[in-house]
Amino acid sequence: MTALPTPEDIxxxxxxxxxxxxxxxxxxxxxxxxxxxxxxxxxxRDAALFLRDHPVLRLDFCSLTTGVDWLDTETSEKVKLxxxxxxxxxxxxxxxxxxxxxxxxxxxxLFSMEKKHGPVILRLRTANRxxxxxxxxxxxxxxxxxxxxxxxxxxxxxxxDGHPDLRRILMWESFVDYPMRxxxxxxxxxxxxxxxx
Amino acid sequence: xxxxVLDLDPVGAGDTEILEVxxxxxxxxxxxxxRMDVRLEGEKVVRLKxxxxxxxxxxxKIAEHGAYLAAIPYTDRLDYLCSMTNNWxxxxxxxxxxxxxVPERAEYIRVIVSELTRFQNHAxxxxxxxxxxxxxxxxxMYAFREREKILDLFESLSGARMMCNYMRFGGVRVDCxxxxxxxxxxxxxxxxxxxDEFEALLRGNEILMARTQGVGVLPRELAxxxxxxxxxxxxxxxxxxxxxxxxxxxxxxxxxxVPLGDHGxxxxxxxxxxxxxxxxxxxxxxxxxxxxxxxxxxxxxxxxGLRPKAGEAYGRIESPKGELGFFLISDGxxxxxxxxxxxxxxxxxxxxxxxxxxxxxxxxxxxxxxxxIVLGEVDR
Numbered sequence: 001m002t003a004l005p006t007p008e009d010i011x012x013x014x015x016x017x018x019x020x021x022x023x024x025x026x027x028x029x030x031x032x033x034x035x036x037x038x039x040x041x042x043x044x045r046d047a048a049l050f051l052r053d054h055p056v057l058r059l060d061f062c063s064l065t066t067g068v069d070w071l072d073t074e075t076s077e078k079v080k081l082x083x084x085x086x087x088x089x090x091x092x093x094x095x096x097x098x099x100x101x102x103x104x105x106x107x108x109x110l111f112s113m114e115k116k117h118g119p120v121i122l123r124l125r126t127a128n129r130x131x132x133x134x135x136x137x138x139x140x141x142x143x144x145x146x147x148x149x150x151x152x153x154x155x156x157x158x159x160x161d162g163h164p165d166l167r168r169i170l171m172w173e174s175f176v177d178y179p180m181r182x183x184x185x186x187x188x189x190x191x192x193x194x195x196x197x
Numbered sequence: 198x199x200x201x202v203l204d205l206d207p208v209g210a211g212d213t214e215i216l217e218v219x220x221x222x223x224x225x226x227x228x229x230x231x232r233m234d235v236r237l238e239g240e241k242v243v244r245l246k247x248x249x250x251x252x253x254x255x256x257x258k259i260a261e262h263g264a265y266l267a268a269i270p271y272t273d274r275l276d277y278l279c280s281m282t283n284n285w286x287x288x289x290x291x292x293x294x295x296x297x298x299v300p301e302r303a304e305y306i307r308v309i310v311s312e313l314t315r316f317q318n319h320a321x322x323x324x325x326x327x328x329x330x331x332x333x334x335x336x337x338m339y340a341f342r343e344r345e346k347i348l349d350l351f352e353s354l355s356g357a358r359m360m361c362n363y364m365r366f367g368g369v370r371v372d373c374x375x376x377x378x379x380x381x382x383x384x385x386x387x388x389x390x391x392x393d394e395f396e397a398l399l400r401g402n403e404i405l406m407a408r409t410q411g412v413g414v415l416p417r418e419l420a421x422x423x424x425x426x427x428x429x430x431x432x433x434x435x436x437x438x439x440x441x442x443x444x445x446x447x448x449x450x451x452x453x454x455v456p457l458g459d460h461g462x463x464x465x466x467x468x469x470x471x472x473x474x475x476x477x478x479x480x481x482x483x484x485x486x487x488x489x490x491x492x493x494x495x496x497x498x499x500x501x502g503l504r505p506k507a508g509e510a511y512g513r514i515e516s517p518k519g520e521l522g523f524f525l526i527s528d529g530x531x532x533x534x535x536x537x538x539x540x541x542x543x544x545x546x547x548x549x550x551x552x553x554x555x556x557x558x559x560x561x562x563x564x565x566x567x568x569x570i571v572l573g574e575v576d577r
Binding site for chain 2: 028029030031032034060061062063064066068107109113116119121142143144145146147148155169170171172179180
């Protein structure tokens with residue numbers, strides 16, 4: 001087993017070899033310390049090819065591919081303002097809310113069968129959860145993503161551009177919603193929902 | 198990337214018509230509710246699309262609604278022939294996520310039950326594969342005779358034969374008694390003879406050779422690129438066994454070899470299982486010799502109400518079917534924010550079409566049989 005470079009090293013190597021690529025290292029505070037690399041859409045495919053074919057890294061095996069749903073979040077901040085109340089200047093506290101839009105995330109765990117190291121974790125994020133849910137597909141790079149990207153499409157609604165056969169895989173063809181999303185509500189006509197308690 | 202046959206003219210170049218056959222979902226050779234949309238030109242397969250999801254119950258969503266402990270009994274039902282290894286895969290991921298250590302005795306018990314699981318899975322698979330080839334009943338009953346003995350051991354250890362629900366993050370649920378270990382030892386003494394007998398019954402069989410050699414060939418490069426793992430990958434000659442690569446648990450303490458094939462056909466995949474059964478016996482002998490006394494659970498672990506720090510972890514083991522992984526994201530609460538299973542059976546189906554193109558339709562059945570799928574894990 002060869003030692004794997006740190007995420008920062010891999011980030012530097014990708015940015016040096018794929019011009020214009022923007023890579024961000026995502027921290028992980030759990031004891032596993034498995035940090036990941038966030039790729040930009042435009043250069044993701046080139047970066048993936050680079051990681052797969054690099055003579056030292058040789059990440060030839062894409063083990064796990066999955067989706068994650070991150071909902072819209074609100075952060076509230078308390079601000080102290082000076083206001084005129086009944087002609088007297090008073091300090092009033094006001095809560096300001098900032099909305100952080102949610103997104104869908106595709107996560108890839110890469111290993112090397114040749115060098116026997118890993119994992120290197122890649123992430124791709126969609127612009128939002130509603131109308132811009134596209135990310136580039138890695139199936140042309142690693143065939144193992146084929147069924148798992150279909151599953152992420154089926155259950156999360158992530159659209160993988162460049163996937164050769166993007167259809168529902170576990171749910172049936174006429175199903176409309178994405179059941180793994182955090183805000184999924186089963187339809188009222190769901191036969192299972194009507195079972196009396 | 199391999200070439201794929203896409204839509205063909207409904208009438209082929211020759212004088213044969215393209216025939217569409219839907220194999221399954223209720224077909225004895227599909228080992229569950231699994232369907233293949235097959236297009237045939239004469240007897241040759243020109244297209245094959247696997248269709249599954251009939252057993253889908255959204256296991257991952259269920260696990261994202263319960264505590265970390267609550268998911269363990271559900272993992273039993275993934276690959277329902279190998280509940281012990283499923284438990285281990287999940288517990289390993291939680292242990293990585295929360296930084297939990299496992300006492301030595303528990304590690305040994307885990308190895309013992311997992312290798313017993315591997316043995317009965319491989320024996321059963323060979324039995325089913327031969328059943329698919331037409332050896333109706335006899336080899337399967339040979340395999341099930343041994344499997345019964347192993348399930349009896351699981352029952353006396355965990356209380357259940359198949360849904361063992363035995364491991365916990367930080368150890369195992371109950372300790373084994375010295376009498377149980379003696380039972381395993383005496384059962385183990387009979388296993389090499391069974392493997393010899395089983396192999397002799399089959400290896401000299403001319404029909405078996407003709408049916409399996411050169412059938413369903415999976416080339417090495419495609420196997421790696423398509424993420425094939427387990428005995429199927431090693432039959433194609435790739436030396437990748439997670440017990441050797443990651444040394445999870447205490448696998449670095451045992452001497453065993455990783456059998457490799459060189460043709461990647463159905464015969465090699467069948468032989469991999471026979472050879473791995475022999476290696477499992479070796480590991481079991483060493484584990485039973487060295488098992489120490491001591492605690493079986495880390496006393497500091499809070500099983501109920503485990504609250505790992507926010508973060509994520511991926512833990513993986515070499516299950517009998519391939520790389521079984523669990524990916525967990527914690528948001529700091531008692532319920533996993535994201536719970537994902539990497540199902541080896543499903544990913545090993547990716548290249549089913551590539552292996553079957555140009556083959557006779559009868560060989561589709563044994564090619565599928567040599568993949569070793571369990572629909573509980575494919576569909577989740």
